[in-house]
Amino acid sequence: MSSSLEETKFILKKYNITANKRLGQNFLIDDYIIENIVNVAETSKEDLVIEIGPGLGTLTSKLLEKAGKVVAIELDEKMIKILNDRFLLYDNFKLLNEDVLKVDLQKLIDENKGNLTKVKIVANLPYYITTPIIMKLLEEKLNIDSITVMIQKEVADRITAVPGDKLSGAITYSVYYYAEPSSALFVEKNSFIPAPEVDSEVINLKIRKEPKVKVKDEKLFFDIIKASFMQRRKTLLNGLINSKLFDSKEEILDIFEKMNLNPQIRGEKLTIEQFAQIADYASKQK
Secondary structure, eight states: OOHHHHHHHHHHHHTTOOOOGGGTOOEEOOHHHHHHHHHHTTOOTTEEEEEEOOTTSHHHHHHHHHSSEEEEEOOOHHHHHHHHHHTTTOTTEEEEOSOGGGSOHHHHHHHHOTTOOEEEEEEEOOGGGHHHHHHHHHHTTOSOSEEEEEEEHHHHHHHTSOTTSTTOOHHHHHHHHHEEEEEEEEEOGGGEESOOSSOEEEEEEEEOSSOSSOOSOHHHHHHHHHHHTSSTTSOHHHHHHHHTOSSOHHHHHHHHHHHTOOTTOOGGGSOHHHHHHHHHHHHHTO
């Protein structure tokens, strides 16, 4: 039996609590995985680590050993007492009882970074809210170096796909615009209690200093990408017609002709550079 499993069972019994299904809680009990999440994040004493959803603090304890400071953001009030009790004597630990989607993260970073040189996000994310959290971290253009998260494997496969690959979706292009994504670690469902219904994966997003492509209208660029994947079986042309982002079908066909694109092509076949080109052509015509 792993030490994390024994520890988790002890804490759950001591505080008389169970995992909150509504919040998507599954407690990580695999020592190997916990150690490797910290390694994947390349955590060091130079780092401020923002941990999202620390839960019982199993991963937090390892992060505190390696990081300069850990700021943990936890929504579940029942976990707050546990975390405060557990890390009472740590002078490099700070805890917020907040919904991460409502937190001003850049302000939080500015208030806690001090003399630390790097900022890293680490999290075991609930499946039901994975995409909104990842996109918040990226879209706010935070002053961070990397994001290391454990998420549902199916979502991980889409995020780490190469734009233009058959697995790619709107989130693939959105993440790729801001970061260099890579798959780091496969995590079986029995690495948790209670075990979720699906396997997980740890991914790492290295934040780009500049976006992958330059676009004249960032909002239009992302709107075009989203429209292209609204109905995956539709052609790119039909997706864009239905989006109402263009004045006419003829306008879209004119852009396709300039780019030498087949009108039957699907969105997942395009590179991120091609989406940027469509957006720039469209913005010229507005």
